[in-house]
Amino acid sequence: MGTRTNVERRTVLKAAGISAVTLGVAATGCGGNDGTSADGNVTIRYSWWGAEERAKKINQSIALFEKKYPKIKVKTDFQDYPSFWEKFQTQAAGGNPPDVFQNAVGFLRKYDKRGVLLDLGSQIDAGNLSLDHFRAGVVKVGQVDGKQLGVPVGSNTMALVIDKKVYEKAGVDPTAGWTWDEYFKALKTIHDKTEVPGDTGYFSIMYLYDLYLRQNGKAFFTKDGLGFEQSDLTEWWTDGYGRVKAGIVTSPKVVAQDTPKSSLSAGHGASEFTWDNFTVRYTAEGTSDYGLAPIPTTDGKDTGQYLASLMLSGSARTKHPKEVAQFIDFMVHDPAVGKIMGYDRGILATTDQYDAFKPTDVVQKEIAQYEVDTAKAGVLGTITPHPSGADTAESAFLRIGGDMALGKTKVADAVKQFFSEAQAAFSA
Known part of the structure; x- marks a missing residue:
């Protein structure tokens, strides 16, 4: 995840x-x-x-x-x-x-379908x-169709990791319930005042798009396939491409050059959507102060968030x-x-x-508090079902979204390609 x-x-x-x-x-x-x-x-x-x-x-x-x-x-x-x-x-x-x-x-239905779990x-x-x-x-x-196919070892939820120093310099203070319009306005403000792109590339993160869809009554996946239309993705990727061209979002070329570091910790972006427990990487990689901010919303309340998890599974063939x-x-x-x-x-x-376990460092304390606060807010829902082939669809979403942002393919063609590859993955 x-x-x-x-x-x-x-x-x-x-x-x-x-x-x-x-x-x-x-x-x-x-x-x-x-x-x-x-x-x-x-x-x-x-x-x-x-x-x-x-x-x-x-x-x-x-x-x-x-x-x-x-x-x-x-x-x-x-x-x-x-x-x-x-x-x-x-x-x-x-x-x-x-x-x-x-x-x-993302792998439960795939390997359950093959009799592995x-x-x-x-x-x-x-x-x-x-x-x-x-x-x-x-x-x-870890449950699929009444079967316990995995047992969670930890939980996490999507969050927005920000460079606190850049946000403070730009005068941007994200608060719970802020909207997508406010978020995108903040990206421009950050860029205008600090010359740093406001985001490292939100448009190609499948799990973030899932939250956006959930806020609008849809979802990235159903248990059998995709839960949205080509027109939905066309709008999402068109907006993302426009913001890359405007310099508000980090160029994918820069993101690739920064690898293996994140462009956020490299100082080439002011925020990045990720799983909350990944926050520790930015402190290890970068020189600024990093913190967790709320997910933007459509209606000022519903974030679409849920708890995801790494888990332990057993083999159906074990003796x-x-x-x-x-x-x-x-x-x-x-x-x-x-x-x-x-x-x-x-x-x-x-x-x-x-x-x-009692965390002693600031970052892990903030991660724990973020999940406590998110749970208290009452916004957590049930995780979206993932069909067999979801892992391949996620990889395609990332790759094709990156090609689209680089201008290697037109948005319309990128959308068609993604839907074609996703359907093939579900049918495999």
């Missing part, structure tokens, strides 16, 4: 080139047996995407799990985001996916996995569903794991871990 979501996935996770062996953990192999040794020990394979820091934290957590369950051993494997899914798709097609793995909402309902009924003590609304993110369930249960409930992981994968999903 998204920073520009794509930039976060491409860059921050790029550091994950480190191998499991480097971390002193056995690398995942394609075992020919069921992972049970002669002495009754069971080995399960766990894969995820993320950077080196996430890997260190996860391995610390696994050490605690193996101490509590000495007969269960966990072999690990991780890559950056694109490499993870490339490898996972190959493993799934070959009938050898990992026993348990990190997952996201374990319905955890039976393990919940057996008492091996508890769905108690989760923060309100989070568990539903050890009980052990997989016990592992997931431990990783989402154990307070010590919560203290180790912090907000690396979002605001901790269970109250057991949320209460155990």
Whole structure:
């Protein structure tokens, strides 16, 4: 799920080139047996995407799990985001996916359709996995058609990250309930007073467009396909192209040149829509002060926001569903794991871990407060269903939107291309 979501996935996770062996953990192999040794020990394979820091934290957590369950051993494997899914798709097609793995909402229907995902309902009924003590609304993110296909490890919601110094210099003070017209006016004010583009490229962020559509009674996805018309996207991308040409939005050429940094932290944009827990990257990359601002609205109230989540899923082919369930249960409930992981994968999903971890730095405190304030505002709704092929549609939206903004293709042609590629993805 998204920073520009794509930039976060491409860059921050790029550091994950480190191998499991480097971390002193056995690398995942394609075992020919069921992972049970002669002495009754069971080995399960766990894969995820993320950077080196996430890997260190996860391995610390696994050490605690193996101490509590000495007969269960966990072999690990991780890559950056694109490499993870490339490898996972190959493993799934070959009938050898990992026993348990990190997952996201855009992949649930896709891999459920292919019979890859374990319905955890039976393990919940057996008492091996508890769905108690989760923060309100989070568990539903992992549910599809009555099946529990994933268990959230953290939650996040879309936010607007701003360069506080630039906003203050321009005299712009975003407040809850501000409208899109006010937001776009603010972008121009920022550009006119500071010569910095007001936004780094809102128009190609699928999850942001979903919020805009939800504010207007539609949605990016239905459970079967797209929930909007070509005319809707034509209007959105036409406005975005116009603002790039006017210099109010950062040129995609500059965004590409700034990679692997964000154009916000590089000083080439004053704000960027992203998931709230990604805010930590800007402080690490940039030299300014960064904060969270409200999502603009259509009616002055409804933001269209919902809680999304990274989650843990099991393989339908695992020989050890009980052990997989016990592992997931431990990783989402154990307070010590919560203290180790912090907000690396979002605001901790269970109250057991949320209460155990007390953020000490300013950025993580602000992230937590943002979600508290958003929940209190009563604007959070239910996440939009994602059809099989949603991940491919998201990538196409980003790529084609970028080409459109560069003038490589006309808006009308870009819209037609996106709808064609999206429909093909849904039919695959």
